[in-house]
Amino acid sequence: MDFFKLAESRFSLRQFTSQKVEKEKLDRILAVGRLAPTACNNQPQRILVLENEQALAKLKRCTPCHFDAPLALLVCYDNRESWKRSYDGKEFGDIDASIVGTHLMMEAAELGVGSTWVGYFDPSAMRREFSLPENIIPVALLPMGYPAKGAGPNEQRHFSRKPLEETIFYNQL
Secondary structure (H helix, E strand, C coil): HHHHHHHHHCCEECCCCCCCCHHHHCEEECCHHHCCCHHHHHCEEEEEEECCHHHHHHHHCCCCCCCCCCCEEEEEEECCCECCCCCCEEHHHHHHHHHHHHHHHHHHCCCCCCCCCCCCCCCCHHHHHCCCCCEEEEEEEEEEHHHEECCCCCCCCCCCCCCCCHHHHCCCC
């Protein structure tokens, strides 16, 4: 699929079937995440694959936004490995994890697997439930799976885009 069409057709899926994502597809999704650019190519991303009953039960204790997906990827970064800008200390781990997460979602869409980006979770609960060490910072949760019958984009939000003139500026703001 041409990338523009893929980006245009992808939507945040919040209604999933119980069908498991095949290992070959999951492996491909994760491989594409590995290809994502990161600051100085430090690759600080750490991805927790949550697909068994116990892990998904733990996830439900961390967020109401799990949507009963049969799979979720918790995208984190290791703050010992993320690049920090020298003159002001800005850490790029959250940006790197976001780029990786976007790659994961776009490859999932290419393979017919739906997903949604969830930022509404309790990081302390994630840390506790999944025994995350202090240096692993959770950034995004990506519930994934196959669309339930009748599932589609949110009509009020998905198709609402600001005109380019409101978001693109040439040489000035």
